[in-house]
Amino acid sequence: MKALLTDLYELNMVASYLRRGMTGLATFSLFVRGLPKQRGFLVAAGIEGCLDYLQDLRFDEDEIRYLGDELKFPQRDLEAFRQFRFTGDVWGVPEGRVVFAGEPLLEVTAPLPEAQLIETYLLNRITFETTIASKAARCVIAA
Numbered sequence: 001m002k003a004l005l006t007d008l009y010e011l012n013m014v015a016s017y018l019r020r021g022m023t024g025l026a027t028f029s030l031f032v033r034g035l036p037k038q039r040g041f042l043v044a045a046g047i048e049g050c051l052d053y054l055q056d057l058r059f060d061e062d063e064i065r066y067l068g069d070e071l072k073f074p075q076r077d078l079e080a081f082r083q084f085r086f087t088g089d090v091w092g093v094p095e096g097r098v099v100f101a102g103e104p105l106l107e108v109t110a111p112l113p114e115a116q117l118i119e120t121y122l123l124n125r126i127t128f129e130t131t132i133a134s135k136a137a138r139c140v141i142a143a
Contacts, residue, residue: 002056003057003063003117004063005121005124006118006119006121008071010119010120011117013116014080015073015080017112017116018077018080018113019076024111025110025111026115027107027108028107028115028119029104030104031101031102033102034101039134040100041098042098042100042105042133043096043097043098043130043134043137044097044105044133045096045129045130045133046095046125046128046129047092047094047095048095049129050090050092050126053118053121054088057084057086057118058084059082063081064078064081064082067081086110086118087111088110088114089109090107092105092106092107093105105130106122
């Protein structure tokens with residue numbers, strides 16, 4: 001159940017974009033706006049896991065059934081989710097690279113519905129793993 005590692009907002013936006021034919025390319029950049037003074041850098045992590053996720057991303061039949069039965073998405077949306085595959089391009093810094101506020105860790109260019117659907121997963125995965133890697137680097141520096 002990988003495709004449902006998102007939130008209802010993203011699913012509703014994807015369905016809305018598809019209904020309205022809003023499928024042009026969009027580019028999203030994942031970056032940190034600012035850091036506290038005592039934390040002047042981050043160590044990028046989670047990028048490779050995100051690439052693996054995107055490569056295999058699709059809705060399985062259990063997820064389609066859940067979207068219809070529990071979340072009440074109409075049949076046309078369910079069919080769109082059933083056909084979903086990520087076709088976009090991704091650029092990311094290498095794992096372990098030091099990055100600073102304002103620098104992109106990851107950029108995605110994809111049809112708008114695809115880029116929208118993956119936002120929550122990418123934010124959660126990269127934020128968590130980058131936080132852990134950055135804390136580990138600070139522990140080593142302090143030791």
